[in-house]
Amino acid sequence: MKKVRLGAGSAYWGDMLEPAVEVAKHGNVDYMGFDHxxxxxxxxxxxxxxxNPKAGYIADIVPWMRQLLPIAKANGVKLITNAGGANPExxxxxxxxxxxxxxxxxxxxxxxxxxxxxxxxxxLRDQGLKFRNLDTGEEDIDRIADRIVxxxxxxxxxxxxxxxxxxxxxxxxxxxxxxxxxxxxxxxEFGWKFEDPYWDKVGAAITIGHVLECAECATGGLSNxxxxxxxxxxxxxxxxxxxxxxxxxxxxxxxxxxxxNEWTIKEQLTYEIKDPTRYMMPDGVADFTRLKLEDLGNxxxxxxxxxxxxxxxxxxxxxxxxxxxxxxxxxxxxxxxxYAKAKKAEExxxxxxxxxxxxxxxxxxxxxxxxxxxxxxxxxxxxxxNEVGLRIVAKTKTIEEADKVRRxxxxxxxxxxxxxxFGVPFKPRPVIGLWPTLVPRSDVETxxxxxxx
Amino acid sequence: xxxxxxxxxxxxxxxxxxxxxNIGVLAQDEKAWEIIRRELTPEAxxxxxxxxxTGKVNVYEMPNxxxxxxxxxxxxxxxxxxxxxxxxxxxxxxxxxxxxxxRTDG
Numbered sequence: 015m016k017k018v019r020l021g022a023g024s025a026y027w028g029d030m031l032e033p034a035v036e037v038a039k040h041g042n043v044d045y046m047g048f049d050h051x052x053x054x055x056x057x058x059x060x061x062x063x064x065x066n067p068k069a070g071y072i073a074d075i076v077p078w079m080r081q082l083l084p085i086a087k088a089n090g091v092k093l094i095t096n097a098g099g100a101n102p103e104x105x106x107x108x109x110x111x112x113x114x115x116x117x118x119x120x121x122x123x124x125x126x127x128x129x130x131x132x133x134x135x136x137x138l139r140d141q142g143l144k145f146r147n148l149d150t151g152e153e154d155i156d157r158i159a160d161r162i163v164x165x166x167x168x169x170x171x172x173x174x175x176x177x178x179x180x181x182x183x184x185x186x187x188x189x190x191x192x193x194x195x196x197x198x199x200x201x202x203e204f205g206w207k208f209e210d211p212y213w214d215k216v217g218a219a220i221t222i223g224h225v226l227e228c229a230e231c232a233t234g235g236l237s238n239x240x241x242x243x244x245x246x247x248x249x250x251x252x253x254x255x256x257x258x259x260x261x262x263x264x265x266x267x268x269x270x271x272x273x274x275n276e277w278t279i280k281e282q283l284t285y286e287i288k289d290p291t292r293y294m295m296p297d298g299v300a301d302f303t304r305l306k307l308e309d310l311g312n313x314x315x316x317x318x319x320x321x322x323x324x325x326x327x328x329x330x331x332x333x334x335x336x337x338x339x340x341x342x343x344x345x346x347x348x349x350x351x352x353y354a355k356a357k358k359a360e361e362x363x364x365x366x367x368x369x370x371x372x373x374x375x376x377x378x379x380x381x382x383x384x385x386x387x388x389x390x391x392x393x394x395x396x397x398x399x400n401e402v403g404l405r406i407v408a409k410t411k412t413i414e415e416a417d418k419v420r421r422x423x424x425x426x427x428x429x430x431x432x433x434x435x436f437g438v439p440f441k442p443r444p445v446i447g448l449w450p451t452l453v454p455r456s457d458v459e460t461x462x463x464x465x466x467x
Numbered sequence: 468x469x470x471x472x473x474x475x476x477x478x479x480x481x482x483x484x485x486x487x488x489n490i491g492v493l494a495q496d497e498k499a500w501e502i503i504r505r506e507l508t509p510e511a512x513x514x515x516x517x518x519x520x521t522g523k524v525n526v527y528e529m530p531n532x533x534x535x536x537x538x539x540x541x542x543x544x545x546x547x548x549x550x551x552x553x554x555x556x557x558x559x560x561x562x563x564x565x566x567x568x569x570r571t572d573g
Contacts, residue, residue: 053484053485053547053548054547054548148485149485149486149487149546236480236558237480238478238479238480238493277478277493280478280491280493280532280534281478281480281491281493283491283529283532283534284480284489284491284493284529284532284534284536285480285482285489285491286482286483286484286489287489287491287536288484288487288489288527288536288538289527289538290527290529290536291527302529302532303528303529303530303531304531305531306531307531307532334548337548337549338549340549340551376551377551378544378551378552380552380553382553386553386554387553387554387559387562387563388519388559388562388563388566389518389519389563390517390518390519391515391516391518391519391563391566405553407551408551409549409551445548445549446548446549447548447549448485448546448548450485
């Protein structure tokens, strides 16, 4: 039976390179998928592109390709990445430069575009699209229309499949769904289509993509197994060996760090999902409640009986907009009476905010070491703590107001009780609000360009 | 009435999408599965997270994995990009649910 081996190469912008190199070298994989994008990332990249038309992609792609390309070429591994971000063409230029500098030729690079609908919002509004906010229910984008930074559709696997059919060795996309980086090679290799009777197979591919797309989060990262997973500094990224019936064996390179077992895969299957019977992606819908999971030991988990349903007629779009600023300050207070000192410091800084007339839409105090993470669920400390941090943070409309928070935080160095220690003050930071919405699939025209080096 | 902490019978991991946090709660064995599917009702979870979660709570069963997926709206103080919380993506909410006391004797 035909089998295809997929490896994960990255879970986020700034992930580790070494495990990706290990998969390319020793994973015996046919394809690797590299996810670098999160909900906020596209707005950050779009702003980089607005300042410099050659920027706006994940710059890591340059050092990564420098290391990965010679190995991938030698081992026949095809690389699929959404590092194109807000500027896939410029990312392809950069990768071509890498090829030239390494003396690598005979490569085809597929560039997938069309996810960026920022310039088309007005045209689509004129056609009657309202861009209803999926989270808040607000009916149209009037309120934020003059503050929009970026708008990108989460596109699926179609153009990547086309690129593989054209023989591309590398595929670079923009805001392609993380998942599609893995769905595409499976659909291409097995000839699965976006139609009946393939939706169960597409559902299986989406499930496998979901297991792989967060890389180390399936192999002992972000895990309850934190105290059992060995050698985490040398964690192995997950690999799935998939057969043409849509069953998968999930594993990692032998001897790499981390762990693949029942728990690490269950953690990943339940990660960042809503209704598990309908995990909706641009390429289809996966049902995670039908599959069978078997822990075979030796870092091997088998997934079978996966399935799903037809793809939705809409695509998710994330619109990013400028939404004010956050100002923050912190001090750390020592034993004795650290908690009491922190409480008194809060009283002082609140009065200082009144004196300087801080205009904040929201103000928050955290007692670090006491309640920062579990908030109202945190029990009161039962001993005189060694140290307690006071974190002061506010949301403001202007950068000037946000800077008042930083400034008054620094005044606690002298007003805040004996022994108050401080690190480096935080600069006010701009906030990007996110507006998730749906658009008809037919309104997003994706395009493949094939370049050669 | 016999009670245990959820942390003694289950694992949990949380993630985010906008202002929604989801927690996958994994029963450590069949007995734990019977307990969590009975005890972790939307009402009990909403009460547990009072102050942290302002919106609706849904609980989905995944019997094939002996897991519950708990989806909590209004759970992140506005969502990762504009929340004032230190834990912008609510990764620690997975451990906060493990503080729940659950009845073991039905």
